[in-house]
Amino acid sequence: MENTIIKCENFNAWFGDNHVVKSVTMDIPKNNLTAVMGPSGCGKTTFLRCINRMHELAPDARTEGSLKLYQDEVYDIHPILLRQKIGMVFQHPNPFPNMSIYDNVVAGYKLNGIKLSKAERDDIVEDSLRKAALWMEVRDTLRKKGTFLSGGQQQRLCIARAIAMKPEVLLLDEPTSALDPVSTSSIEELLIDLKKNYTIIIVTHNMQQAARISDRTAFFYMGELAEYDHTKQMFISPKDKRTQNYITGRFS
Amino acid sequence: MTQLEHELQRLKDELIQMWDLVYSQLNKARISLTNFDQGLAREVQQNERRVNGYELKIDTDCENIFALYCPVAVDLRFVLAILKINYNLERVGDYAEGIARYVTGFNLPFNKSILKETQLLAMMDKAISMMEDAKKAFEKEDAALARSTFQKDETLDIINRYAGDILNTFVESDIHHFREALYAHSIIQKLERVGDQITNISEEIIFYLEAKVLKHKKKG
Numbered sequence: 001m002e003n004t005i006i007k008c009e010n011f012n013a014w015f016g017d018n019h020v021v022k023s024v025t026m027d028i029p030k031n032n033l034t035a036v037m038g039p040s041g042c043g044k045t046t047f048l049r050c051i052n053r054m055h056e057l058a059p060d061a062r063t064e065g066s067l068k069l070y071q072d073e074v075y076d077i078h079p080i081l082l083r084q085k086i087g088m089v090f091q092h093p094n095p096f097p098n099m100s101i102y103d104n105v106v107a108g109y110k111l112n113g114i115k116l117s118k119a120e121r122d123d124i125v126e127d128s129l130r131k132a133a134l135w136m137e138v139r140d141t142l143r144k145k146g147t148f149l150s151g152g153q154q155q156r157l158c159i160a161r162a163i164a165m166k167p168e169v170l171l172l173d174e175p176t177s178a179l180d181p182v183s184t185s186s187i188e189e190l191l192i193d194l195k196k197n198y199t200i201i202i203v204t205h206n207m208q209q210a211a212r213i214s215d216r217t218a219f220f221y222m223g224e225l226a227e228y229d230h231t232k233q234m235f236i237s238p239k240d241k242r243t244q245n246y247i248t249g250r251f252s
Numbered sequence: 253m254t255q256l257e258h259e260l261q262r263l264k265d266e267l268i269q270m271w272d273l274v275y276s277q278l279n280k281a282r283i284s285l286t287n288f289d290q291g292l293a294r295e296v297q298q299n300e301r302r303v304n305g306y307e308l309k310i311d312t313d314c315e316n317i318f319a320l321y322c323p324v325a326v327d328l329r330f331v332l333a334i335l336k337i338n339y340n341l342e343r344v345g346d347y348a349e350g351i352a353r354y355v356t357g358f359n360l361p362f363n364k365s366i367l368k369e370t371q372l373l374a375m376m377d378k379a380i381s382m383m384e385d386a387k388k389a390f391e392k393e394d395a396a397l398a399r400s401t402f403q404k405d406e407t408l409d410i411i412n413r414y415a416g417d418i419l420n421t422f423v424e425s426d427i428h429h430f431r432e433a434l435y436a437h438s439i440i441q442k443l444e445r446v447g448d449q450i451t452n453i454s455e456e457i458i459f460y461l462e463a464k465v466l467k468h469k470k471k472g
Contacts, residue, residue, distance in 0.1 A: 208322055235324045237463030247324045249254050 005030040005169060005199045006051060011065035013050050015058060020046045022223040033191060033200045035210035035231065038220035039251065044203050047220065048171050051201065052086035053079045080112060087162030091174040093154030095146030102142040104157055105129060108165045124164050132160035133190050152183025156190065170194065172202040176209065188213050207247055211235045219243045256321045260330060263313050267334055270306035271387045274341045277303065277348035278383060282376045284352055288361035296352035303345035310338040333460035340449040347442040354435045363429065366436050370418050375411045375443045378404055382450040389454065395461045398454040408447035415440045
């Protein structure tokens with residue numbers, strides 16, 4: 001595949017004896033929005049967490065096979081450096097509760113001991129909040145705590161915090177599952193806009209969301225990648241019976 | 253069975269009822285033409301409102317399913333196919349009603365040799381049999397049977413192609429045949445369009461079953 005940014009070949013992940021991701025082979029193209037779907041426990045979140053080596057933080061976790069960012073095996077890249085290149089946003093908005101909006105955005109730099117001048121910090125904060133479509137709403141309250149924001153704004157703050165590190169890839173684990181439809185819609189619009197500059201991989205249980213915003217969809221079933229195709233193709237004529245049963249709600 | 257599956261089954265049942273009605277309309281139009289039964293032809297004209305009623309109802313039901321259930325994959329193809337088949341069936345209903353109107357509008361039975369030479373009745377039988385096949389293909393989800401209607405449509409096209417010359421000969425031999433020939437030609441053209449509508453229906457059945465788009469492609 002042209003413009004591949006993430007390349008998996010026979011990639012596997014375990015929690016102890018539990019084989020959760022089984023021989024996954026897929027290429028994820030740059031500046032695309034890829035949705036990862038599947039029933040609970042199918043390995044989709046574990047797969048996402050392997051991409052920036054969050055999986056290995058769990059006890060007994062291990063992986064096998066190849067998972068590359070461009071030409072480099074992610075497991076050969078230092079985790080701190082890798083997580084700068086591959087940012088992550090979680091299901092529940094989690095701004096640092098004791099930090100202001102401003103400090104939340106530059107928290108990654110602070111925590112990694114990267115020193116910045118005030119002017120650099122200001123630029124990063126404004127640029128990241130603008131990219132996260134939050135600047136206009138918070139520019140006068142940057143010193144207020146991030147937790148004062150609404151759920152949707154907090155999630156956009158988390159996206160701003162992730163993109164402040166200038167990543168190549170953004171991983172999002174059900175980023176709108178805790179939000180109302182209006183906030184969900186604004187996050188979806190934001191993600192569509194962000195894919196011009198970033199590669200986005202989103203785990204979602206919301207099939208309509210996958211259909212609305214993603215270019216490609218990967219369907220995981222019992223740890224296997226059952227189907228991976230262009231989203232339109234997947235939602236009109238899936239090739240795999242398991243995908244068809246899942247997306248049409250006939251899953252037993 | 254999920255709620256969506258129930259709704260889809262209901263939609264399918266409703267379309268089959270409409271199909272039966274349109275089939276019966278076409279069949280009655282044929283009988284009224286053959287037997288010059290103006291009463292039956294009037295019945296076909298009156299029943300046209302029922303066909304239109306089905307069309308509106310099925311349209312609304314499809315809209316509701318889209319709005320409430322957001323169908324995908326095979327379900328999406330099914331609802332899309334139903335929406336188009338609904339339109340095609342309504343058109344066939346219009347043609348049946350149009351044929352019946354010629355029967356009520358004419359004061360004498362059609363000249364038997366015109367019907368025979370132009371193969372008008374054979375054409376009607378073929379169109380009715382296409383309707384049957386397409387319905388069976390839809391009910392039994394049989395793509396091969398749906399495909400078989402394409403060949404029959406070609407037969408209708410051929411009959412239509414030669415009908416003009418045959419009718420011209422009739423008119424040249426006796427100018428009194430003019431109005432009758434004109435009516436017969438109109439009926440033949442309607443039947444040719446019935447064939448086209450049923451071809452469209454078969455294409456939709458294949459789209460639903462196999463996710464293949466056959467529109468505007470050579471059927472072979």
